[in-house]
Amino acid sequence: MRGRIGGRGVPIAAQYQRIALISTARRSAEEYVAEDWSAVGKAIKARSRELGLRQRELAERSKISQAIVRELENHTVERRRSRRTLEALSVALEWHPGHLSAVLRGETPLRPGETGDPTDEILSRLESIQDHLQDITERLDTMSSRLEAVAARTDEQHR
Incomplete structure (x- = not known):
């Protein structure tokens, strides 16, 4: 038919x-509404200024056309960009590759060195606990030494 x-x-x-x-x-529609391309543009513009990069230089670094960089920075064209574009710009701006994607979704971007893996937070907490335990151990050792010294003086005084 x-x-x-x-x-x-x-x-x-x-x-x-x-x-x-x-x-x-x-x-x-909810996914599109949740995207904040204006925030992406502001982030790109602020970071470019911070690094002293012009649009042309950012385009060269990211291998993204200068026209797209301009559109994103100024939020002049309302259209979705690929994940690869956002990753390339993030890396060119010396951020984590997922930085601009996080900004787009209204999430807190990862800091340098973070992977987004939930085990990173666990490892970080474990390292903090280890540091605290080391500090406690050092304090106990100091207290133990002082107690031994006091006990030795007391023994000498009673003899």
């Missing part, structure tokens, strides 16, 4: 199949 949904001579089933594929590739 042939119809007129979107193309002449194209079977309706094929047209519906194409529409279904397009729809699954699209994201929900």
